[in-house]
Amino acid sequence: MSASTSPSLATDHWRRDTPGCEGVIHLNNAGAALMPKPVIDALTTYVLREAQIGGYEAADEAAMRVRETYELVGRLVGAPDRNIALVENATVAFAQALSAFDFRPGDLIVTTRADYPSNQLMYLSLARRLGVEIVRAEDLPEGGTDPDSVRRLARDPHTRLVALSWVPTNSGLVQDARAVGEVCAQLGVPYLVDACQTVGQMAVDVNDLRCDYLASTARKFLRGPRGIGFLYVSDRMLERGAFPLYVDMRGADWTDPDSFRLADGARRFENWEFAYALVLGLAEAARYALSVGSAGGQRAWTLAAELRQSLERLPGVRVLDRGRERCAIVTIDVREHDAADLKLRLRARGVNTSSSDREDGVLDMDQKSARTVLRFSPHYYNTEDELTTAVSMLEELITRSP
Numbered sequence: 153m154s155a156s157t158s159p160s161l162a163t164d165h166w167r168r169d170t171p172g173c174e175g176v177i178h179l180n181n182a183g184a185a186l187m188p189k190p191v192i193d194a195l196t197t198y199v200l201r202e203a204q205i206g207g208y209e210a211a212d213e214a215a216m217r218v219r220e221t222y223e224l225v226g227r228l229v230g231a232p233d234r235n236i237a238l239v240e241n242a243t244v245a246f247a248q249a250l251s252a253f254d255f256r257p258g259d260l261i262v263t264t265r266a267d268y269p270s271n272q273l274m275y276l277s278l279a280r281r282l283g284v285e286i287v288r289a290e291d292l293p294e295g296g297t298d299p300d301s302v303r304r305l306a307r308d309p310h311t312r313l314v315a316l317s318w319v320p321t322n323s324g325l326v327q328d329a330r331a332v333g334e335v336c337a338q339l340g341v342p343y344l345v346d347a348c349q350t351v352g353q354m355a356v357d358v359n360d361l362r363c364d365y366l367a368s369t370a371r372k373f374l375r376g377p378r379g380i381g382f383l384y385v386s387d388r389m390l391e392r393g394a395f396p397l398y399v400d401m402r403g404a405d406w407t408d409p410d411s412f413r414l415a416d417g418a419r420r421f422e423n424w425e426f427a428y429a430l431v432l433g434l435a436e437a438a439r440y441a442l443s444v445g446s447a448g449g450q451r452a453w454t455l456a457a458e459l460r461q462s463l464e465r466l467p468g469v470r471v472l473d474r475g476r477e478r479c480a481i482v483t484i485d486v487r488e489h490d491a492a493d494l495k496l497r498l499r500a501r502g503v504n505t506s507s508s509d510r511e512d513g514v515l516d517m518d519q520k521s522a523r524t525v526l527r528f529s530p531h532y533y534n535t536e537d538e539l540t541t542a543v544s545m546l547e548e549l550i551t552r553s554p
């Protein structure tokens with residue numbers, strides 16, 4: 153690292169907290185970020201405790217810290233702890249929320265062209281199984297969903313839900329989730345937000361968003377462990393008696409042979425079996441993100457903007473990012489190169505990125521005439537020098553061989 157580009161004190165501090173920084177240039181934070189020490193310590197200490205005293209006993213011992221996890225996650229998204237459910241990942245959170253609706257044939261789900269592929273598959277499954285109709289709002293010319301198009305579609309009295317991926321998995325796009333929330337509030341239509349790529353790189357406030365459900369995961373920009381996520385559920389939905397289709401004995405009590413009573417709060421969206429080590433890891437990730445504050449996301453966006461500029465100067469590289477605001481996800485197409493192959497060759501040189509192909513976003517990929525895309529997702533602990541190294545390695549790969 154040259155003296156002229158030495159990272160700021162804050163970056164230095166974040167890097168010291170991140171053991172993984174020593175071994176790799178990690179530009180795959182939209183895949184799974186490098187965990188900071190407090191997260192790693194919480195995970196490993198707890199697993200050892202389970203081994204020493206037993207899994208159920210360790211959970212009892214950690215009960216207060218587990219309770220605190222809800223508070224910390226709630227603070228991250230501007231919600232009280234009772235509105236947070238801890239689940240396995242963002243997909244499960246999203247599915248739990250979807251399953252709370254009693255969809256009937258002819259009901260409408262209004263969504264976007266950039267929603268996450270697994271979410272699109274769930275909509276299509278609802279269409280195939282229950283005859284729900286899926287309609288996708290138009291994009292603005294600069295990219296990103298047009299809230300007025302959402303309004304026109306959601307006005308249909310058959311609309312049961314508006315669903316949106318705030319930051320889609322590729323394209324650097326940041327959807328105007330707030331404007332869509334306003335449309336939903338005005339029309340009185342429930343609003344489900346996938347904030348999987350948002351939490352940890354942008355401020356999230358469910359009140360400002362006016363959403364009813366918000367699904368997210370721990371391992372991405374939030375820097376928590378793999379295998380855990382969460383769901384925010386609004387009071388409006390809880391008071392309406394919403395609960396997931398396959399509620400289990402954590403979400404409800406079996407009070408009589410033919411009846412059950414729902415748990416208070418969003419806990420009714422959880423499953424009984426918990427990976428407690430991951431719960432405590434999530435707590436530390438949330439605490440860490442709260443301490444980093446908005447400076448982290450701002451730095452990640454600045455690094456991504458620099459990266460975009462450097463990448464688009466490379467021969468055969470097309471930056472595919474769209475939208476008014478562009479986040480810490482940089483997506484490129486490299487002419488005559490397969491992105492998965494480039495990813496592996498970069499990885500062999502110590503640079504982590506990720507790749508996607510058409511099935512990861514058919515609408516987006518077809519519109520951009522891209523077959524495979526390479527994704528770089530820096531975070532605040534990355535340095536400018538790391539970006540320079542990654543770009544020159546890519547340049548070497550694409551100029552040397554076809």
Ligand SMILES: Cc1ncc(COP(=O)(O)O)c(C=O)c1O
Pocket residue numbers: 182241242243244268270317319320321346348349368369370381
């Ligand atoms: C926008 C978006 N939503 C949802 C998901 C799914 O998250 P998980 O794998 O935690 O279920 C991803 C994963 O990449 C994503 O990018």
